[in-house]
Amino acid sequence: MLTAPLHAETIRVATWSPELTRKGPGLLLRDIVEGEAQVEAVVAVIRAAEADVLLLTGIDMDLRGATLAELANRLEAAGAPYPHLFTAAGNTGLRSGLDLDGDERLDEPEDAQGFGRFPGEGGMALLSRLPLGEVVELTGTLWRDLPGGDPWFASAAAAEAQRLSSVAHWDVPVLTTAGPLHLLTLAAGPPVFDGEEDRNGRRAEDELRLWQVYLDGALGGPPQGPAVVIGKLNVDPVDGEGRRAVFAALTGGPLQDPAPEGPGGAAEADATHEGPPAQDTVDWDGPGNLRVDYILPQSGLTVAASGVLWPEEAAPLGGLSLATVRAASRHRLVWVDLVLDGE
Template sequence: MSAAASGEILRQLEQPDHERFSKLAAIIQHVNPDVLMLCEFDHPGLGGDDGAVARFCQHYLALSQHGQPAVSYPYRYCPPSNTGLAMANDLDGDGKITLPNDAQGFGEHHGHFSFVILSRYPLLDEEIKSWQTLRWQDLPGHQMPEGYYSAAACAELRLSSKNHVLVPVNVGGAILHLVCCHPTPPVFDGHEKRNARRNHDELALLTAIIEDAEHLVDDKGSSGGLPRDSRFVVMGDLNADMADGDGMKRAIRDLLLHPTIHRSVSSGRMTPKSLGGRFLRPWQPRRGRPSEWTHISGLRLDYVLPSANLEVLQSGVFWPDKKDPLRHLITDARGRERPQAGSDHRLVWVDIALK
C-alpha cells in the first residue's frame, strides 16, 4: 500500500471497492490476528496517520470482504520513518540532493514504504522505544562500505532504513513487547554491497535490541534495549533468508538461532508453513523449503518470532493451494500470482499463549 506520490494511497482508499485493498483486507479478516504489522503502508514520515490507516480500518477491515467476517483494530501505531527523509549531504555522489537516492531510507517521499501496527489490545504509547536516529557508523562492528560514502554523508547517515521500534502491548494485564523493523533489501547495489551491508547491520541492531545491549541509546536518550527476561515477538519483513537470496547470511542466522528466540518457530518443526508455496516456480534455483517461503521470488523473508519463554500453539503462512476456495485472494483474474493481485509477500502468523 505504497505509491510514488505522497498522499496517493490516502486518495485510493477513498474508493470503497478497490479490488486489491479488498483482497488484502479479506486475508487479514480470514487469519484474524490480534496484533498485526503491515509493511509498506504509506503515512506521514514524522509519524501518525494522515487518514489512510483509519480509512483502511473503517472502509475495508470493518466491512466483510469476499465473505470474510469483519475485524476491528482500535489501537494503531504509525511510527516515524527514515524513508524519503532527504539528507543534508549528497549520498550517491552525483553532486546533488534528490530523492529517492539521497534519502536516509530509500523513498520518493517522506513516509514512503513505512509500516504500521494494528492491535486489539492497548499499545503503551508512552513506553514505546525507537532507534530511528541511530547513525550507521555508531553501530559497533558495522559493515559500512569503506570509502564509498563521503565523510560528511557517513557522519549523517542513519542505520535504520525505516525505523526499529519496541512497542509494549497490554494483553489483559500481561505485557508483550513487539520488536518491529523492515530492513532494506540486500539488492539494487554495486560491488560495494551497500544495501547488503546495511541489511546485515539492521538485523544486527535488531539482535542488539533483544539482547539489551549496553551500547544502545534510543531516540529519547535512554540506554539499553528490551528489558531482560521480557516476553516479546520479533515481527517484520526482514528481507533476509538463511538459505537463499543475495543477503549476508550471518546476521539472519544469528537472529534465528539466538537463544532468546523460540527455536522451534525460527528453524524447527513449528516454522510457519503453507500448502500453496509448493506450486511456486521461482526463476532461480532455491535450497530452502517451499512450504516456508513467504515471497513470490521463492524466499523466506517475513517473520513472526516469539521469544523462547512463550508457549507457541501453532503457526502458518497464508498461501492457499490451488484447490483452496481462497486462492483467488492472492491471484489475478487469470489465476497468476502477481504483486498487483494483492502483494508479493504472504501473511505470516503465529498463535501464542500468554499465561
C-alpha cells in the same frame, strides 16, 4: 500436542507487506476512500488472517495518521476491527541533502535516509485488538553508532548523518492479560541495487543486528518482558542474496524460528531453490519465491501454531482464494500463535 499453562492467553501475531505504495503523497488515502480493487483485496486478506496484532510493512503513511485511520475504518466495516493503532514518521523519503549512495548525484530517492520519493512512502503501521504501551523508537539511530556494525559510507559527511533504519525500528509493547509482549519491528532494505561495497547488504543485516544488540542490553534494551522480532528482514536463510550471519546467530540462540508454512508456497516451488518452498513469503519475478517476512519469538515462548497465508489454486485457505491473495500483494501474510503464561 502443546499444553497451555494455567491463566495463559493465546494471541495471534502477524506481519505482512501489502505493497500499498503509490507514486505520490495522498494517493493511497484516496484509493482507500474510493475502495480501489487492491485495497479491497488487502482488506479481505487481513480479515481472513484473524490476527490480534498485525504489523504492516510497505504501506504509505502520513504524519497525521489519516491513511492508517481510514484503513482501520475499512477493516471495521468489513468485520475486522482494530481499535489500537500506531505509526510514526520513519526514514523513507526523509531528505538528507547528501549523496548517501556515492553516485555523485544529489536529492534522489536513494539519498533519502531510507529509499523514498516522498516522506512516508513504504512505511510501517501496527494494528492491534489489544491496547498498546509506550513505544520506544530507535529509528533515528545512526548507522555508525551501532555496536558491532559493518557500515559503509560514501563520505565523512554521510557517516555523520546516515541513519541505520531503512524505515523504522520500534519496540511496541502489546498489553495482554498475561503482561506486555514486546514487538521489535523492522522493515530492512533489500540487499541488492548497490555495488561491490555491498552497502545495501551490510545495512540490511545491521538492521537486524540492532535488535540483537538491543536484546543484549545496549541501545536502551533489553525489553522488560518477552519479545518477538517481527517484520521484513529481506533475507532468505538459504536462497537469494543477502548476509545471513546475524539471522543464524539470533535463531540459534536468543530467538526461535517457528518456520511457518503455507500450502501455496509448496505448490509453486522454484526448482532451482534449495530452501523449503512452503516457508516462502513472497512471489517475485527474477529472484523467484523467497522467505523474507518473519516472526521470531524469544526462545522459551510457547508457539501453538503458525502459518503463511498462501492458498493453493484450487483450495482456498480460511475462505481466501489465491486470486484474492495475488490481487493484494506479491507478499504473503505470516502469522504465529503465541501462548503467554500469566502466572
